Structure formats: C-alpha cells, structure tokens
Amino acid sequence: MSDPSTYKFNHTMFRIKDPKVSIEFYEKVLGMEKFKESAGSDFTNFFLAFPSGFGGSNLSDDEKAAKMFNREGILELCHNHGTESDSNFKGYASGNEEPGRGFGHIAITVDDLDAACKRFDDLGVKFKKRPEEGRMRHIAFIYDPDGYWIEILANNRDVAHK
Template identity: 80%
Template sequence: MSSSATNTATYKFNHTMFRIKDPKVSIPWYENVLGMQKFREAPGGDFTNYFLAFPGGFGDKANASDDEKTAVQLNREGVLELCHNWGTESDPNFKGYASGNDEPGRGFGHIAITVDNLEAAVKRFDELGVKFKKRPEEGKMRHIAFIYDPDGYWIEILAQQK
C-alpha cells in the first residue's frame, strides 16, 4: 500500500486501555464519578474488555442503543477500554497493576479529563470520597487536579477553556 492511499489528516486517537482488578468496582467509579457510560462489553477467552465514553462524544447517537454506539465506536475519539483479566478480583496474592508513575516501570503517566467548572468538580469529588493525588490548591499548578481511579491510575482534571 502506498503512502498516498491513506490520509493522516483523517486519523483519530480512538482509545486508551487500562487493566483493572475488578469491573464491579471500576465501571461504577467511571460512570458515577466521571460520568462516562459503558456501551460495550467484549468477553475474550480469559478476560473481558469494557468500553466506556462520554455520551456527548456519540453526537446524535448519544441516546442510541449500545449496539448502535458500538457501530460508531471506531469513528469517534475519547474511548476508555477497561480490561479485566478474570480472577484478579478474588486473588488474595494479586498486587495490582503498575500505574506507570512508580519505580520500577515509570512510563505511562495519566489520562486527562476536562470539566466545565474545576472548583465544582473538586467539591463533587470530595463529596464522593474520591482520593486525590494533587488538589488545585497544592503545588505550583493551581489550575489542575489529579485524582486516582480504583486501580491507582492518575486522572488529570482540567477546566475547559471557554
């Protein structure tokens, strides 16, 4: 295939995948804390992938069925895939996954979510008992917060620019 057969201007960043310990904890957290919506569940041989996204990113399909949303999944941006390897939720020896922010294995850092009102979002996270890595009033960068998801992944919270 020659390079003229594809147009990089049409490429989209579609999704990021996190491995999770327990979907019964992680999925409700992403739905209730961040407002995402699970629209697809894809079981494999010994794992299940769950696909979540903000409903507004589906455009006129925001109120569509999960099957209709799955049909447009690869044509949108901002999808989060949560991969549950079966058995981790009940394994007492499972130590969790590396977030990428600790040694050894530093590499991956975080995903970022923009919100309409940072102060109100922080207050809401407090009310929901969300654990913070960094609050806006801490450190030099007063315009951002970092929260932890149930598996210890960092999520940066930024105010949308109007």
C-alpha cells in the same frame, strides 16, 4: 495511499483488577457510560465513553458500538478474570512509580474545576494533587480504583480555579 489527516486517537486501555469497582467509578464519578462489553476466554474488555461524543442522544448500545471507531475519547478497561478475588494480586503498574515508570495519566476536562473537586470530595475520591497544592493551581489529579492518575482541568481556562 493512507491519509494521516483522517487519523483519530480512538482509545486508551487500562488493565483493571475489579470491573464492578472500576466501571462504577468511571460512570458515577466521571460521568462516562459503558456502551460495549467484549468477552474473551480469560478476559473481558469494557468500553466506556462520554455519551455526548456519539453525536446523538438516545442511541442504543449497538448503535454506539457501531460508531465507536469513528470517534475519539474511548476508555477500554481490560479485566483479566480472577484478579478481583485473588488476595495475592498486587495490582497493575500505574506507570508513575518504579518499576514501570512511563505512562503518566489521562486527562478529563470539566465545566468548573472547584465544583468538580468538591463533588469528588463528596464522593470520597482520593486525590493525588488538589488545585490549591503546588505551583500548578489550575489542575487537579485524582486516582481511579487501580491507582491510575486522572488529570482534571477546566474546559474553559477563563473559569479555571480562581
């Protein structure tokens, strides 16, 4: 008998146009780390996660890959070879526009929402929604290079946007 109390939400997969651009965004902007790459004949999957979730520092990529199915919060980026140089490629549906509305976003918590938003501005990140816009003043949304939405909120609501 399988015990659902042991189940974990392990990862989410996004299809991406250009792995160089997307990996740089997730590493430099959000602080994730690529720890595994898995190539197929016409695609490559890249696995990224926040380093703190591996339960130890200074682990090798092989050690992280061995632990990947026992943790939560992994992002898999799937690159179908050739999309990065295809001038006719229009990109993937983000799930937030027609056709294809369905998927919404992933969410990342940060230590300080205002400071994170300033950092994103300094890095030239495109915003969908800033904390000062709309009714929900405690969140922001940014776009990744493929147009996927990423919700940004403070990990401590007491120090959320003031």
